[in-house]
Amino acid sequence: MKMISTVFLCVLLFSSSHALDFCVGDVKGPETSVGYLCKPASKVTVDDFVFTGLGVAGNTSNIIKAAVSPAFSAQFPGLNGLGISIARLDIAAGGVIPFHTHPSASEVLLVTQGQILAGFVSSANTVYLKTLKKGDVMIFPKGLLHFQLNAAGYPSIAFVSFSDPSPGLQILDFALFANDLPSELVEATTFLDDATVKKLKSVLGGTG
Template identity: 40%
Template sequence: MFRNFFTNCLLVIFSLQCATTSASDPDPVQDYCIPNPRFGSIRSISHLLILPCKNSTEATDDDFIFSGMKQAGNFSDTGLASIPVNPTVFPGLNTLGMSFVRADLKVGGINPPHFHPRATEIAYVVQGSVYSGFVDSTNRVFAAIIEQGEVMVYPRGLVHFQMNVGKKPATIFGSFNSQSPGLQKIPSAVFGSGINEELLEKAFGLSSKQIGKMRRRFDPERSN
């Protein structure tokens, strides 16, 4: 009886360990892994961990430096410009279990509600005043105005948002604990993904005309 109990305990522990392991990036097995360009571009590989590494003796200082976020990117109609940085543009991050983003907001600009299914994010305000927050699984909102030098954390998988409430442009530096955090923008996921129109009408209490307007706004193919 004790043996069965002990065996069951081991199975439970093993299952929990497997669940924990699968829920985050795998631990690296070497100091670093700079993808070897002789085996193809990391941009063409969907699974970022399968490219063979360069020999460590071939690594250079430049492999660990990224200079592509000195200035803001291109702004969207929401007043947001973002520059995501992951192994596809910065190979030195490969296998290190992290990535980051520079986000700039015009005055009144927003980063619409979205979430990252595979990563917790920490946002550091480089400049400006930003209304920032997230919603937990009980629909409780945690939000505040954070200013230059302050940090907010968004737990993995929870919807979060940002809005520049200051009188000057704002810049945020976001860091993720995954090299592939994923991104789901709520408006686009709901109205730009092809969900059945009748379902959306019932879910949001909107008319067919209103749903069509939202779909044209968030589905590029429908707006043409």
């Protein structure tokens, strides 16, 4: 009889409780390896689940002639904990999103305007390359180096979705030439000559 009572109590407790439907991120607090802490349910509003920033073109007046407008958990707190995010790519004529990786997510790219030459390199150094037109979709597996460049001669637009609300980003060129990593180490690890390394550092703002 005691065991039956215990089982009944457990069933009653579980039936009267429920799992969290969502965990809207408290973006005023720190982001951890598993995302943001949840906002109190009483402070969650419909605006936490709506993002309006992707309808506006990004500023492409920069060295790469391209812009990424993110809707990650930091900008879109309703994504927190859901394993997804999205961003807009604007690539002007002659523009490029240089070789980069997303350590935490795979990526799906959908071209909505123009043409984009996109590709990635596998860990076996196999190159997968394609010129994408409006309506075409390409995937980039998690952690692999990939790039996108304008192949239309006029502004191209794409939307990219990720399998993580905070996919992370590391751009290869910036990692090599936009910091204080000593030039001699860059030269030793890339087989580039000193003049080339110094030139790239001056262009990208690096020192050393």
